[in-house]
Amino acid sequence: xxxxxxxxxxxxxxxxxxxxxxxxxxxxxxxxxxxxxxxxxxxxxxxxxxxxxxxxxxxxxxxxxxxxxxxxxxxxxxxxxxxxxxxxxxxxxxxxxxxxxxxxxxxxxxxxxxxxxxxxxxxxxxxxxxxxxxxxxxxxxxxxxxxxxxxxxxxxxxxxxxxxxxxxx
Numbered sequence: 001x002x003x004x005x006x007x008x009x010x011x012x013x014x015x016x017x018x019x020x021x022x023x024x025x026x027x028x029x030x031x032x033x034x035x036x037x038x039x040x041x042x043x044x045x046x047x048x049x050x051x052x053x054x055x056x057x058x059x060x061x062x063x064x065x066x067x068x069x070x071x072x073x074x075x076x077x078x079x080x081x082x083x084x085x086x087x088x089x090x091x092x093x094x095x096x097x098x099x100x101x102x103x104x105x106x107x108x109x110x111x112x113x114x115x116x117x118x119x120x121x122x123x124x125x126x127x128x129x130x131x132x133x134x135x136x137x138x139x140x141x142x143x144x145x146x147x148x149x150x151x152x153x154x155x156x157x158x159x160x161x162x163x164x165x166x167x168x169x
Contacts, residue, residue: 005139006056007078007101008164012065017160021058023081028053028167050097051168052142054079059161063151073146074169079139087134093125098140105138145169 004018031045054077069075078101087094096105099122107115107124115134116127124136144166152161 004080005078005101005104006080007076008056008064009076010068010073011075014062014065016060017062017064017162018058019060021056021080023054023056023079025052025054025079025081025083027051053147053168054081054142054144054166056080056164056166057161058163059159061158061160063153063160063162066149066151069146069149071146071148075144075146075166077142077144077166079142081139082137083140085136087124087126087130087136089130089132089134092129093123094136096122096124096136096138096140098122098142100138101141105136107134107136109134142166142168 003015004013004021006018006021006023028051030047030049030051031043033041033043036042082104083098085094085096100119105117105119105124107117107126109115109130110132115130118125118127126134145168146164147167148163148165150163152163154160
């Protein structure tokens, strides 16, 4: 049994190296805010591309195996951070914004009841129609590039830690 749901391609996870991980996902800015002559805030987009940056941190006993990565390396990340999307009432499907990690998709109604669905590639299709909004939760697969990493060891505390900084390509 794995100690984490996190999947990091090219990086090995020895025992006691990836328990209690924390992952943040944040948008990579694709424009700038500017003030008009009247002092109103206006956002000028430079592109319509929506990409994420991520920081994954972990405090455990060991650190991961990083011999195959360096700054600039590209890795596939099966995130531990969930993304949510909705299916509007009267609709019966949605295309997920990123590919889902296998067995990570969950579909619920407004009361939190599980909804039966079919998954084909990135499309979630409900097995029947609903008159309410339906919510889809999933862990995304992201292709990312390493922008920085750190390893940490506390010799006398018999503990370690690590931090991996990434940007979606």
